[in-house]
Amino acid sequence: MDHKKIAEDLIPLLGGEDNIISGSHCATRLRLVIDDESKIDKGAVEELEGVKGAFSSSGQFQIIFGTGTVNKVFSHFAPLAGLGSGEKEDSGTHKEAANKKMNPIARFARTLSNIFVPIIPAIVASGMLMGLLGLMSTYNWVDEDTALFIMLDMFSSAAFIILPILIGFSAAKEFGATPYLGAVIGGIMTHPELLNPWGLSDAQPETMDFFGLGVEMLGYQGTVIPVLLAIYVMAKIEKVLRRIVPNVVDLLLTPFLTVILTGFFTLLFIGPLGRILGDAITGALGFLYETAGPVAGLIFGGLYSTIVLTGVHHSFHAIEAELLTQIGGNYLLPIWAMANVAQGGATLAVFFKTKNKKTKEVAVPAAVSAFLGVTEPAIFGVNLKHRRPFIGAAIGGALGGAYVVFTQVMANGIGLTGLPMFAIAQDPINYGIGFIVALIGAIIATLLLGWDDEPNK
Template sequence: MGVAKKSIEEIVQAIGGKENINKASHCVTRLRFSLKDESVVDTETLEEVDLVKGSFSANGQYQVIIGQGTVDKAYKVLLEVTGLQESSKAEVKDEANEKLNPFQKLVKLLGDIFIPILPAIVTAGLLLGLNNILIGEGVFYDGKSVIDVHTQWKGFSEIVNLIANTAFTFLPGLIGWSAVKRFGGSPLLGIVLGLMLIHPNLMNANEALQQDVLPQWDLFGLGVNQIGYQGQVLPVLFAAWLLAFLEKWLRKIVPDSIQLLVVAPVALLVTGFAAFIFIGPVMLTVGTAVTDGVMAIFGNLGGAAGFIYAGINSLLVVTGMHHPFIALDLQLIAAVGMTYLWPVRVMSNIAQGSAALAMMFVTKKKTLKGTALTSSISAFLGVTEPAMFGINIRFKFPFVFAMIGAAFAGMIVAMNNVEGTIGIGGLPAFLNISPNFWSVYFLATVMAIVIPFILTLVYAKVKHKDL
């Protein structure tokens, strides 16, 4: 199906005309604009355009949700209508970054580092969930696991566990690659840096914290602990920044003819010494303090912590501030083998999907029904963007009721100290939850579905009969 030129013209007019557009690009579902002045955007008129499924501003970009497949055609027509040159997402992001304040830039930086490695982490989480089903006692057999009853599955389980644990075991390597790339250095050096920090000759950092005496290098009279940073996040992040900084600086001052012999060796050597002498020990202390703090919060204020975190998670997503919590999840998993945050966060996915689904039953508009149904399914599978921006934020009250439902569901999850790993969101997320917590987790899931659905349905029937 083609895209009507009139629809694109209406979009352009609603966002302030072509003179208000600096650059435009698109992703899988959205048109992305870097605008001169977002205050002139007529959101109400924009979202009445038949092609538009929602809109929002995030990280200095104004984004208009069109839909997968259709957005490619819409972008081509947009270039024709406006006379703009085709821009990449990176170009639009770079221009949009200039509008961000320092805190927003930090949040975006963390997102740029951790989002590229999420596929590996999510895959690892799903496989760990599969293995949990195989080794969890009482899942299918009273007091026994699947591999206890069916011993022929033991080898299969061990291989699955090895594959699943690889991403977490070599996490510094993944972060090193992504971070150095984001900071403008060579990704390959980032991988080497990350693997260097978990070299098998080094004592595991978690084991080191339990020891009174540590193996050391004698560096001209200075004792340097031979500690690795397996699964740690902060040491490799800061070391990656230093490595990229040194590499870029050296490339400016070292003649081209000898750069291959000088730049990488010197940058890696200096960063390695700095990492083991200063960066690693300091950041390990900071990371340990953060882990202990989160554990204490959920240990002493579990219900309140879960209520607040699940309740505001949708707001964090809207502002892009949810990305730092990925690093926190990874830090917890590395330190204690699980996270309390992910199981709580998933309640927000489910609640947003439920509120959008309720809107499908409320509205009489055929287009809105279709959008509500498809976006709710997407949210139930862990992708909340279409539901939030296409339906719930657009009408406001479904978004609020989803936050309320998520808060109460998150409270139940946190009160019972439900443990899990990072993985897929939405309804399939139970695969990432330890099986011995499934009963209470499923109860919370039901709450995350029922509360937003009923509140949205009743409120819409009473207050918005014209929908």
């Protein structure tokens, strides 16, 4: 593969160098902010060697090359497009340029994603430890009074107990505030003086009088929404102080006043309000889950991939984390997993039946990627491109979603779907059955619906 030639051919198909505002790449995709996307020859882009699909999402035009290829193409593409050469850096960073192209809802969802994605490894590790402890307890591998079990139990709960500190650091970074001040606010919300509600359903905290205002001495361990609101306010306070405090005393006064003001606002108003909002969200979802049951799984499993197209799914991490800490399990993630598996199933169906060499080349790695939880290559490279396979995947996702809700499958974490979710599934057997239901359902539905196959070029 001639990576330089691919980069050279790509520039005119994107409308020329002047049409490219900024660009970067992730592990699999070239991410570009384009001035006028109507100038892009999308069909020609997808026919380039090495391209597995192209789509617009989150204010960016994204081209799927795959791991190991995208970085080689970008190394030639960047200088040809004028990226990093100075003339395009005046418009701001790539992230800022992408945000300007996004609508407010997509921008909000992306912000939540940027906050929670860095935290996912910690939550996944804790979830896997919880699964291991569950096996130990169920099959009596280790006595629960032993030091080994007690220490592993400490390891598994630590991330959730200090979750406000982790979120505080990450959220402050995303909101443009000092990350360590965000961690301090998270520390205040989990201070030992406050009663730790983690695992105490009948906790009765004391109430402290603060100039006539009652302050409930209940901590925020394992909460999500209160700390998000607190750090958002903290960022606003810090930015105002940075503007009005003289530079000579900025290092001393700004952090001091930021912590004091945010701390008071948090314990008096923001924290209690955030707790009410969090309880309301989990309560509403719980009511829907318990009353609608498999119907809810059918609807959410069928619609999830369509939601992915809008980018709004990035906001689900916050809701899932709230569920995980409030009820001890995440019943949304297995539903999302069924939708992702179904995308892989529909892609496999296309691979088996299509006679187009380019489609076959893209379909297998796209399906494998979907089974590992990354669905963009399957959705945009194969299924949505041929339309009816995307509908077939929605049918498979709906069937799988209905099954995992019917059997009440939950996860011990967030972020992992497909095959990796077996590591954090509370009921791996029924999750596996749901996996098969979604996979087979999507394959059969796609083959029955059919699609217009493209001739080889």
